[in-house]
Amino acid sequence: MQSGSTDVNGPGPSDGTAASAATDRRRARWADHREQRRQDLVAAAVRALLRHGPQVDMDQVAATAGVSKPVLYRYFADKSQLWLAVSEVVAARVVEAVAPAIEQVREERDLVRATIDAYLGVLESEPALYRFLMHQSGHPGVHQVIAGSGRRVAAGLARVIGDRLRALGLDAGPAEPWAYGLVGFVQAVGDWWTSHGQPIRREALTDYLTTLLWSGIEGVRRSADLPRELTRAHERITP
Known part of the structure; x- marks a missing residue:
């Protein structure tokens, strides 16, 4: 059928x-x-x-x-694979803390300060995680994770710094090297700060680094000899 x-x-x-x-x-x-x-x-x-x-x-x-x-x-598969996964979590926490700080500020000096303070804030709240990340930095995969998180922060900084420079009528070309330089500088100081038991208060260290880094950026702005009406609004944030 x-x-x-x-x-x-x-x-x-x-x-x-x-x-x-x-x-x-x-x-x-x-x-x-x-x-x-x-x-x-x-x-x-x-x-x-x-x-x-x-x-x-x-x-x-x-x-x-x-x-x-x-x-x-x-x-x-092995210990290295687990540590790599942990490193990705730690690096993501750094980016999640710093990225919003970059986007929220509108003054150049405050931008530098907010970036530094947010980064040091992560280190201060979870120093063991940061020390672990640096301790594993020789591992190729972990090194790539650290470098990747640094690039993400630097890219956000470069975009914001470039916008500020263009608003002043300046060449935005220096924005990217400034951003990478700021990230690398603060990472190196943060490593020293945590490995030495945070011998300087976070607020004081943030002030020191902001003054040092902003002096370079402000110097470039001044050297451009901008018209007085464009510089007057920025004089109040000069250290």
């Missing part, structure tokens, strides 16, 4: 498509579950790092996560 021939021939094309779709959904759910589990383990590694310091080991991470080391290795 006709119905019998259908049984013999097996499921039609629509049945096969439905089965394939169901398999894809199961795979997607498993992938989502695995990614969530991986994020949970990275979060546990961050907690272990805050608890035990930059020299934290895999045993301490596993204990903090409440799993065995073999479970960790199901999600991370």
Whole structure:
């Protein structure tokens, strides 16, 4: 009979498509579950790092996560891969703190100060995370993460500085090197500050660095010999 021939021939094309779709959904759910589990383990590694310091080991991470080391290795091929994932989290925190500060200010000197203060604020609140990041900086992957976060901050700075220069009728060409120079300078000082136990108050260090860095930018502006009406508005922010 006709119905019998259908049984013999097996499921039609629509049945096969439905089965394939169901398999894809199961795979997607498993992938989502695995990614969530991986994020949970990275979060546990961050907690272990805050608890035990930059020299934290895999045993301490596993204990903090409440799993065995073999479970960790199901999600991370080795210790370096886990540390790389942690570094991405730490670097993202720095960018998330600094980027809004850059966008919110409208005066040039305040822009420099806000960038420095936001960066030092992350270091002050979580020095162990920053020391860990610097301790792992020799690892090629971690080095790329640090460099990438620096580029993101510098790109935001360059855009804002360029807008300020153009508003003054100046060449915006120096904006990018200024931005990269500011980021590199503050990173180096921040490394010194945390490795020496923050011997200077954050507010004081922010003032020192702002004055030093702004003097260079202000000097370029003054050397352009702008008309008096353009410079008058900026004199109030000259240190």
